[in-house]
Structures are given as structure tokens and as C-alpha cells.
């Protein structure tokens with residue numbers, strides 16, 4: 194059953210085989226897998242539970258209901274980077290774009306060589322990916338419903354001879370309502386709330402929404418349960434009711450920002466000193482084109498196409514259309530100039546480009562902030578500023594090839610490009626991190642990394658922590674580096690794998 | 706408690722949004738209410754930064770132009786906003802950008818504004834209601850895959 198706040202009339206004290214903290218790309222698959230093996234599973238999720246009937250294509254409402262801090266999570270560093278995180282049943286998958294890609298082969302090789310993770314073989318991962326792709330209805334975006342922005346941009350890329358195509362997505366019969374990031378209103382996107390969660394529940398798992406886990410119970414050097422409390426997710430006001438569960442296994446799947454924060458707060462599983470470090474985020478830039486013809490965004494699939502010509506250099510372009518209220522924020526204009534430009538919204542197209550292999554590493558730290566919030570320290574370093582510039586100018590070049598009259602970029606001194614001369618000036622320019630404005634990032638990873646060495650990693654390849662028996666961490670935080678592409682499918686694959694090890698452990702106790 | 710007095714909200718909103726041609730008029734009251742709700746739902750530092758940036762803009766206006774922002778007049782306000790926004794100093798730029806997030810969002814989110822720009826959320830929602838997708842798939846067990 195999925196317990197909502199109204200169902201909780203008093204303290205909840207119970208036991209189960211497994212408790213999972215967080216119901217996103219990591220937690221959801223583990224819940225379903227273990228429930229399907231007959232184990233009793235309880236999932237604790239801080240956010241509330243919503244269904245497609247609640248999703249009204251209202252971005253501001255979605256920010257306040259489905260996102261942590263109403264979508265206002267920002268990194269501290271240069272430049273400021275907006276890093277939205279989901280906080281709802283389904284985690285960030287409920288508000289993600291549905292791109293479903295496998296890890297890049299050379300990166301898995303690096304995991305083997307640099308992180309001692311040769312137990313994670315390509316063959317094993319490929320089997321799990323294949324399973325997930327079937328389970329989640331992954332297929333290439335349908336050009337018929339992708340929308341004008343995507344087809345126009347791809348036409349530009351093809352004109353320049355760049356490698357490009359349609360993204361694989363976990364969406365069934367998608368009709369392109371342009372609203373993936375605000376909750377899919379038709380239920381087409383196979384996010385965790387639509388796929389793993391209902392299946393886990395039908396197999397007997399219980400999900401407590403609006404409940405924040407506060408502490409992992411430890412006895413005899415082993416994890417033995419969790420404590421938490423119920424709260425109104427929008428105001429964060431506690432209801433006064435508590436949760437106390439005794440379990441045999443605990444899994445922390447609170448995401449790459451909140452898992453390390455949880456551990457740092459409690460002061461556990463950090464003998465390596467690596468908790469919170471090694472943060473990678475895939476910083477992203479954008480380019481907005483003004484065309485002669487109507488683009489009719491955001492109708493269509495917001496993120497349906499890609500240009501991967503420079504993937505080898507760590508740059509990936511992926512489209513992302515947005516409704517007017519977000520578009521106005523992405524335009525590098527204010528006041529009258531913004532008002533004038535916004536009247537051309539129907540003729541505008543926006544595309545995004547991310548640095549998917551980067552030199553910059555950030556950190557999650559526990560600073561005295563109000564409420565339940567870590568600080569995210571991150572600055573663009575090394576060649577990443579250059580990569581962000583290359584991504585932006587490449588997008589501009591593609592837009593011009595597609596017939597754009599003008600392109601807006603988020604780079605100071607180059608906000609408005611009117612043709613090849615401006616583009617050449619941008620390409621020649623030498624930028625500082627602070628010159629990038631309105632950058633965003635969607636893929637925090639790496640802050641409790643897996644590895645073969647307890648001195649350099651927080652969890653083993655099985656996702657069990659080195660420090661505490663029966664305590665697993667499984668979400669974006671355990672990926673030792675970016676998978677080179679959007680990470681949800683890889684997080685899910687690692688979660689499926691982790692569930693296998695937990696099942697073995699629980700079953701061996703059952704047999705003993 | 707309100708973040709800023711309504712009067713101050715009004716002139717900042719008018720400067721930031723600059724009443725777009727052929728679109729509905731700025732509605733200071735409903736948009737201010739939204740901004741309050743949005744700031745309350747977010748991180749406390751964000752609200753604090755919003756207030757500080759709005760006050761900072763006033764201070765900057767006094768330092769650079771010898772008048773408070775509200776007394777600059779429409780032309781002067783636009784000039785100051787653009788000057789700060791185009792600065793290569795990230796702090797100055799950030800200070801101008803941050804209030805803009807809330808002001809612009811409060812206007813362009815209004816259904817009557819968005820619909821005129823081609824984003825009719827109600828119509829899309831109604832269409833989505835007619836095309837609900839069901840999952841119905843017999844699940845392969847994990848054993849079949851591995």
C-alpha cells in the first residue's frame with residue numbers, strides 16, 4: 194500500500210526484511226525486485242505521492258509539489274548552477290525527461306581499471322539493460338510527435354554533417370504533451386512512480402510517503418532498522434508522528450545530494466572520508482533560436498533528439514523545450530528586451546548541451562543551513578568552461594544552419610548572436626567560469642562512490658557499505674563517475690544488481 | 706510575513722516584466738501572492754537572496770544614479786537593469802537576475818498569458834485525459850533476463 198499523510202493517525206512501529214530510504218531510480222527497482230522475491234519491503238519517501246490525474250502541466254505548481262525546495266536548489270561556486278531534484282514518490286524520475294541510455298563502453302572500462310569494479314561486467318550489465326528496456330518500454334522517440342523544435346534542430350545538424358538522431362526513451366505511446374518535467378499527464382513516461390512502484394505495491398511492498406528518514410539504527414556493527422518522522426512535504430512541518438522500523442537490511446537511496454548528507458549528519462559509513470566528495474553534475478548550457486516560422490513549443494517531446502558528434506570529448510547535445518514561464522527565465526534578457534523577445538515565443542526553439550565528462554568535482558557538505566539542507570559546492574574548472582562554450586557555440590551553429598535569424602546564449606558578452614561573425618567572436622573568446630549565466634545541471638552523481646578499495650570508496654561493487662554490514666547505498670551517489678550519458682538507466686541497472694545481492698543475503702539467512 | 710511591501714513589488718515587477726505588447730496586463734496582486742507562495746515553498750536562503758537583491762538594486766540605483774530605483778522612471782530603470790545584467794561581474798549580474806526569476810515566472814505562468822503565446826495547458830491536459838496510457842505488460846521475471 195502507498196500510505197499518504199492522511200493515513201497516518203499515530204506513530205508507526207513495525208518490522209520488515211528491508212527498509213529503503215528514498216523512492217527514486219535507485220530505491221524503486223530494489224523495492225520491486227525484493228518484493229517479487231517474497232521479502233517484506235518498506236520504502237520511506239519524503240515527498241508526497243501524485244498520479245497523472247494530479248499533473249496539470251503547471252510548472253510552478255509542479256515545482257512546489259514535486260521538486261525539492263520548489264526547484265530552487267543551487268550550487269555554491271562559480272557560476273551558480275540551478276540543480277533541480279525531485280522529491281516525490283518516483284524521485285527525480287517523476288520529473289525527468291525520459292531519456293534512457295546505456296553507459297558508454299569506455300567508461301565502464303575506466304570503472305574496471307580505475308575503480309576496481311571489474312565484477313560489474315559488460316555482459317551482466319547488458320542483460321540487465323535489456324531487461325529494463327523491455328520493462329520500461331524503451332524505444333526511440335517518434336519523429337511524428339517529437340515536435341518542430343527537434344526536427345528543425347536535427348535538420349540543421351544533418352546539414353552540417355554532424356552525428357545525430359532520436360533519443361531512446363522510457364515512454365509508452367507518447368503523444369508529446371510537452372510536460373515530462375512537470376509530471377507526465379497521460380502516464381506515458383515509465384517513471385518509477387508509474388512502473389516499479391505499482392508493481393512493488395502489488396507484490397506486497399509498503400510505501401510511506403511524506404516521511405523523512407532521520408537515522409539508521411545500528412546494533413553490533415550492523416544496520417538494524419531506521420527511524421524517521423512524518424511531515425508535510427511542502428511546508429516541512431512535522432506532524433508529530435514518528436516511524437520506527439526494525440529490519441535485517443537497510444538501503445539508502447536518497448540520491449547523490451541527500452544520501453551523503455544523511456551519512457554526514459549521522460556520522461556513519463565514512464571511514465574512507467569519501468562521503469560527499471567526487472560530485473559530478475553534467476553542467477548544461479542552452480541556445481535559443483528565433484526562427485521565421487512557428488516552432489510551437491512546447492507541444493511535442495521536450496527531449497527527443499541528440500547530437501553526439503563530440504561525445505568523445507565529453508559534450509552531448511540534447512533538446513529540451515519548455516513552457517513560456519521557464520523560457521522567459523532561460524532568455525538572457527530582462528525588462529523591455531525580454532518582453533519584446535517573449536512575444537516571439539511561438540517562433541523560438543531551445544536546445545540544451547551538457548558537459549558529460551568533466552574535469553570539475555564538487556562536494557556535498559554539512560553546513561549550518563536552516564532546515565534539512567546540505568550545501569553543494571561546485572565550480573566549473575579546467576577545460577569545462579571551454580567545453581560549455583563549445584557546446585553552446587555548436588548549438589548556435591546548428592541553429593543558424595537550420596535557418597535561425599538570431600540565437601541567444603547564456604554567455605556574458607555573447608548573449609545575442611545574429612550570424613556567423615558573432616559566432617566566430619564567441620568561438621575565439623576566452624571565457625571564465627563566471628561568464629556563464631543560467632547554467633543548470635540535472636545529474637548529480639558520485640558522492641558515495643563504489644570501488645574495490647575501502648580507502649577510496651564508500652561501497653563495494655554490491656553496494657554494501659565497507660563500514661557497516663547489511664547497510665547498502667544505491668542511487669546516483671554510488672556511480673564512481675558519470676556514465677557519459679543521462680544516468681537513470683545505469684542507476685536502475687546498478688539497483689537491480691544490488692537487489693540480487695540483497696536477495697542472496699536474505700535468502701541465505703532464511704536457509705540457515 | 707510579506708517579503709516586500711506591495712508598492713515595491715509593483716515597480717520592480719513593472720520594470721522586470723515591462724508589459725509585453727498584446728499580452729494581458731501585469732496583475733501586481735495575484736502575481737505578488739504567487740511570488741510569496743513560491744518563495745515560502747523554497748529554500749530560506751533563496752527568499753533572503755530575493756529580498757536582498759531587490760534592496761541591493763535600490764542601493765545600487767542610489768549609488769550609480771543618485772536616485773532610488775522607483776524614482777528613476779521607466780527609461781532609467783531599464784538602463785540600470787541592462788547595465789548590471791550586461792556586466793561581466795557575476796555578482797552584479799546575479800543580483801539583477803535573481804529577482805527576475807520570480808517576477809518573470811509570476812507573469813508568464815498565468816494561463817491567459819501562456820495561452821496567448823501558444824501554451825494552452827488546459828487544452829493539453831484535456832487531450833491527455835483522452836489518451837491515458839495503461840502499462841498492462843506481463844512482466845518478465847529477472848531470472849529470465851540473467
Ligand SMILES: Cc1cc2nc3c(=O)[nH]c(=O)nc-3n(C[C@H](O)[C@H](O)[C@H](O)COP(=O)(O)OP(=O)(O)OC[C@H]3O[C@@H](n4cnc5c(N)ncnc54)[C@H](O)[C@@H]3O)c2cc1C
Nearest residue numbers: 215217219239284285289290291292406448668669679681
Ligand atoms: C529535470 C530533470 C530531467 C532529467 N532527465 C533525465 C533523463 O531524461 N534521463 C536520465 O537518465 N536522467 C534524467 N534526469 C536525472 C535522473 O532522473 C536522476 O539521475 C535519477 O532519478 C537519480 O536517481 P536517484 O535514485 O539517485 O535519486 P532520486 O531519483 O532523486 O530519488 C531520491 C529520493 O529520495 C528521497 N529522499 C531524500 N532524502 C530522504 C530522506 N531522508 N527520507 C526519505 N526520503 C528521502 C527524495 O525525496 C527522492 O524522492 C533528470 C533530472 C532532472 C532534474
